[in-house]
Amino acid sequence: MQHVDYYELLGVDENATAGEIRSAYRALAKVMHPDAGGTAGTFRLLREAYETLSDPQLRAYYDSEGDEEEAEEPAPAPVRRVARKIVRDDPNYVPAQAEIPAETIPWWHTVTSTRAVMSPPIRPEPPVLAAAVAAWVILLLALVLVAPPVPLLVIWLLAMAASGAVLVKSVRRHLDVRTANRAFLARFGVKQIFGAPGVGTDHRAERLTANLLATYLTRLPAARIFHGIAEPGSVFADVDHAVLCGRRLVLIESKMWLPGHYDVDEDGEVWRNDHPFRGGTIQLADQIAEFRALWPDLEVRGVLLLYPSRPGDITTDQTGAVIPPMVPGDFVREIGAWLAADPVTVDKKAFTEVLAQLAH
Secondary structure: OOOOOHHHHHOOOOOOOHHHHHHHHHHHHHHHOHHHOOOHHHHHHHHHHHHHHOOHHHHHHHHHOOOOOOOOOOOOOOOOOOOOOOOOOOOOOOOOOOOOOHHHOOOHHHOOOOOOEEEOOOOOOHHHHHHHHHHHHHHHHHHHHHOOOHHHHHHHHHHHHHHHHHHHHHHHHHHHHHHHHHHHHHHHOOOOEEEOOOOOHHHHHHHHHHHHHHHHHHHOOOOEEEEEEOOOOOOOOOEEEEEEEOOEEEEEEEEEEOOEEEEEOOOOOEEEOOEEOOOOOOOHHHHHHHHHHHOOOOEEEEEEEEEEOOOOOEEEEOOOOOOOEEOHHHHHHHHHHHHOOOOOEEEHHHHHHHHHOEOO
């Protein structure tokens, strides 16, 4: 397999057009597919040849590695081509961390507060408290000024006792909530990041996303970032990241894939350069329904965050995708704006529920 030339395998010339390469691939795929009697290995090589030569950037890279083998005397025609380098992921490549100017982030300067607030609020319910105070004061003044007869005095005192009980209950509720908030703050403080991304080369994309979230989304005072969320009933880090802000939650899957143009169809299948992508799959498309059922009170969405696995650019098409693929800049601008609808409210119930799913 090391000496197979992609052009020879497809039976096309080096100057073949994209249409000629596509037609050659389709014709060969019909006879080389395992269902038609071909072998899985040969068909996989055919697909690799097509994916490389149908991508202008990968084709240019492939051609640059295809200089003919030098010989002391010219080789007889046809000249045998030496093996070309097959374009694959570079396990040592780490793309540069995204630098997104604040002036290109529409929501950045709309966030003016630097402090989060707890929900429910720590103040007592104003209408209930005001009504109880007003009723108690009116009854007290009327008692002093009117001096009603004994039968009416008993009723008067009962009314005062009832309004006083409402007042005491409201104040007690206020104190209970304030105590609970103090305990909550004492335990979690203003911490915004929980968990940590994985280590090793398999988790490069997760670490890039962790840095991205820490750099940009912590701008939102209420943002709570989680690394490694378990599915219901699981103890493993099934989802790479989650960001909660108010009652909105985004679940994120991070991937490092070959440069190219990506989109995800309505069935959750990934496409690269307008044909099915076999270089990786996503899990979030199947998981999102489970999390929406687990947290019915939250607005939950999912995102596939992509980074190139070797030098080159990634572009995406989010149109109609259940789990839209995004690059870092689009993610910060669009998902950040979605979360910034309520940038300061920490919903204690939602936070506690999501934290409970953090894999340990």
